[in-house]
Amino acid sequence: MGAIVTSEVGNVSENGSVEMRGRAKEIIEQFRRDGTISPASAVSAEFDVWDQVTPGWITFATLKALVKIRWEKGESAAEQVPMKPIPSLSRGDATLVLRAFLGDISTMREVRDRGLITLASVVGLLSTMVEEDDLSEQQVDVLLEFGEETCREILRTGNPLRPTLRGVEVGPWDASEAGVLGPDRIDLGGLIIPSPVGLEIQPMRDGDDILAVTAVLGSTAIQLQAFRARDGSSWETIRHQMKDRMQAQGGVVKEWAGNVGVELRAKMPVTTQSGRRAIQDLKILGCDGPRWMLRGIVTGLGDDADSRDEWPYEMFMNTVVVPDFSNAEDSGICLQWPPPAK
Incomplete structure (x- = not known):
């Protein structure tokens, strides 16, 4: 020790x-x-x-x-x-x-x-x-x-559940706060994320728009999605709304003081591809930035409450949000898929 x-x-x-x-x-x-x-x-x-x-x-x-x-x-x-x-x-x-x-x-x-x-x-x-x-x-x-x-x-x-101030020593960062970024990054337009060895990324699409990206490393994944902040759209408000919605769907949901502040840890009933009923564990992270909110949903081995897998938290905290406020009607910050490596 x-x-x-x-x-x-x-x-x-x-x-x-x-x-x-x-x-x-x-x-x-x-x-x-x-x-x-x-x-x-x-x-x-x-x-x-x-x-x-x-x-x-x-x-x-x-x-x-x-x-x-x-x-x-x-x-x-x-x-x-x-x-x-x-x-x-x-x-x-x-x-x-x-x-x-x-x-x-x-x-x-x-x-x-x-x-x-x-x-x-x-x-x-x-x-x-x-x-x-x-x-x-x-x-x-x-x-x-x-x-x-x-x-x-x-x-x-001033926050015992989040003792490190976002934007000073740790992220997630706004593009205006990030400074000089290292080379091991993937530029997705609205998000710039770390690229550790072995990382795979998968888009979540809605027609031609990419709404979120899922980063997969080993047996754990984290889906990252950024939103424009509006009145009533803070992480605290959305967290409570998500908790109520998941409980109404039969889930068991707890608030947890995690590495990036208050998160949700949930056990949700799901139906597998074979039609069987099962329970899926989730960790849902969130953080407010200047006029935006970043959400991360952790699944796989790292979603277990006793998991020691820290990389999803590191991925979340080292993400840079690049907000685009040109489309005020859309709450989501859309992403751009990176071109193939040459």
């Missing part, structure tokens, strides 16, 4: 940041030593303060980072529950808390409403998992620094 945990994180120079991380570390060490948090430490943690970086918030963000690292190594929420009991949590409740930390928004609401996210539960889980993983002091320091920087990113963007 050390090779993962000791990845480079942003440098933080403020003395206050070092002090906050130091106090967070003291609280974790106190719990590991005494199995409890002293009243004075609980007060100094400022766990209920979320508009500035506090020791309590750093422990929260650090636990989330550690849960994600374990998940990337193949451990589900249930598998991550420590063998050592957590004083403030049953094993079932601990599973719910860890599932919420992985991004399940409905579970987030449940654990919040039940009051399961407390300083004691967060520090208890974090300190016990650090002990189980036998992390060194240096590894813990790196995790805490990453947790602190995550808190600062959230304060900068």
